[in-house]
Amino acid sequence: MTTRVRPSNKRCAVIGGSGFLGRHLVEKLLDRGYSVSVFDIRQSYELPGVAFHLGDLCDKQALLPAMKDVSLVFHCASPAPASDDRGLFERVNIQGTRIVIQACIEAGVQKLVLTSSASVVFEGTDIKNGREDLPYAKKPIDYYTETKIEQEKLVLEACDKEKGLLTVAIRPHGIFGPRDPQLVPILVDAARRGKMKFIIGDGTNLVDFTFVENVVHGHILAAERLRPDSPICGKPYHITNDEPVKFWDFMSDVLVGLGYAAPRYHLPYALVYGLALLLWLLALILRPLVSFKPTFTPMRVALAGTHHYYNCERAKQDLGYKPVVSLKDGIARTVQSYPHLRQGA
Numbered sequence: 001m002t003t004r005v006r007p008s009n010k011r012c013a014v015i016g017g018s019g020f021l022g023r024h025l026v027e028k029l030l031d032r033g034y035s036v037s038v039f040d041i042r043q044s045y046e047l048p049g050v051a052f053h054l055g056d057l058c059d060k061q062a063l064l065p066a067m068k069d070v071s072l073v074f075h076c077a078s079p080a081p082a083s084d085d086r087g088l089f090e091r092v093n094i095q096g097t098r099i100v101i102q103a104c105i106e107a108g109v110q111k112l113v114l115t116s117s118a119s120v121v122f123e124g125t126d127i128k129n130g131r132e133d134l135p136y137a138k139k140p141i142d143y144y145t146e147t148k149i150e151q152e153k154l155v156l157e158a159c160d161k162e163k164g165l166l167t168v169a170i171r172p173h174g175i176f177g178p179r180d181p182q183l184v185p186i187l188v189d190a191a192r193r194g195k196m197k198f199i200i201g202d203g204t205n206l207v208d209f210t211f212v213e214n215v216v217h218g219h220i221l222a223a224e225r226l227r228p229d230s231p232i233c234g235k236p237y238h239i240t241n242d243e244p245v246k247f248w249d250f251m252s253d254v255l256v257g258l259g260y261a262a263p264r265y266h267l268p269y270a271l272v273y274g275l276a277l278l279l280w281l282l283a284l285i286l287r288p289l290v291s292f293k294p295t296f297t298p299m300r301v302a303l304a305g306t307h308h309y310y311n312c313e314r315a316k317q318d319l320g321y322k323p324v325v326s327l328k329d330g331i332a333r334t335v336q337s338y339p340h341l342r343q344g345a
């Protein structure tokens, strides 16, 4: 006779646990006494108390062992937005998420916390203090966002008290912090190539950037409050630093902190957006002959030149969320963590 071990509520799995956010989440979960299984396509570190399971999340048979005796699953895996590969995003974020949900049900997992994105409502035009009830973008800015929308819908619709699976989605925005492979490295690369001299637009557009430990805090609060009788079941939550900042001030603080000059010269938004669109079209037409990846994509120009900041009152009310690290401290800790990206290093 086989006895099924009752999943302990301190055993969890982190899908995407080798990534930037995933690893910070794993570290905090360990601090809080959880034992953690990581499921990822790669292993990027080793830590006592963490069991790694390597595989593609689209493969249910590979996923199931990572969910054995686990009551809580965090799903924070996704291909990087910069890959711009529609087929890959659809396979991993949509089909793969269906498989994650099926695996959770089969393995008897009780709670699934998805890392979604605040960008699921962003269409490239201003969002000021956006709440969770804004409609999903009808024209998402890229394939990544298009598939993040479908992914979030799938996870929230899977919330079913009768079947015993409770779900919630966290929507962070502009995550930054130590070990981030995107924001600071892209910025420094642009600065080193002399492309960070210009401010797109008048430089007053406000944006949310969120220190990674605040994003982790939001995930853990959501997981611990997810119960059959709680109002959070099947809902999305914005998690930000709750300190909207001028996009170009944030970029300047990071650049200056690393020893680079802050951007100074203004370029009209419409001109840069038009040029980025032209370059993107050119890259598309020439793709069979030459492959080049422009730094200025329409999506990046929209992110750099519009307001996009979000209200996180719902998370404060329902999750008891409050950022644990201020923007100023987050920037200082981030800058300190990249000695190899300093000017002259």
Ligand SMILES: NC(=O)C1=CN([C@@H]2O[C@H](COP(=O)(O)OP(=O)(O)OC[C@H]3O[C@@H](n4cnc5c(N)ncnc54)[C@H](OP(=O)(O)O)[C@@H]3O)[C@@H](O)[C@H]2O)C=CC1
Binding pocket: 015, 016, 017, 018, 019, 020, 021, 022, 039, 040, 041, 042, 055, 056, 057, 058, 075, 076, 077, 078, 079, 080, 092, 096, 115, 116, 117, 118, 148, 171, 172, 173, 174, 175, 176, 181, 182
């Ligand atoms: N960074 C940000 O500013 C924001 C991120 N998010 C969301 O947060 C989550 C985490 O992002 P972040 O930590 O930045 O991303 P990372 O790329 O650092 O982490 C994602 C991890 O998932 C892995 N992965 C990708 N595809 C698969 C697959 N098919 N099977 C198993 N593992 C896979 C990646 O491996 P590999 O690196 O080899 O691809 C990587 O280790 C994502 O869902 C993202 O959409 C939301 C808002 C903002």
Ligand SMILES: CC(C)=CCC[C@@H](C)[C@H]1CC[C@H]2C3=C(CC[C@]12C)[C@@]1(C)CCC(=O)C[C@@H]1CC3
Binding pocket: 173, 174, 175, 182, 183, 184, 186, 187, 190, 195, 196, 198, 200, 207, 208, 209, 295, 296, 297, 300, 301, 303, 304
């Ligand atoms: C708030 C939020 C969603 C941030 C996302 C992070 C990235 C998309 C940005 C990180 C570095 C940024 C950057 C640009 C656009 C947006 C980022 C990629 C530029 C390409 C914008 C145009 C420039 O002048 C150069 C910038 C380099 C850095």
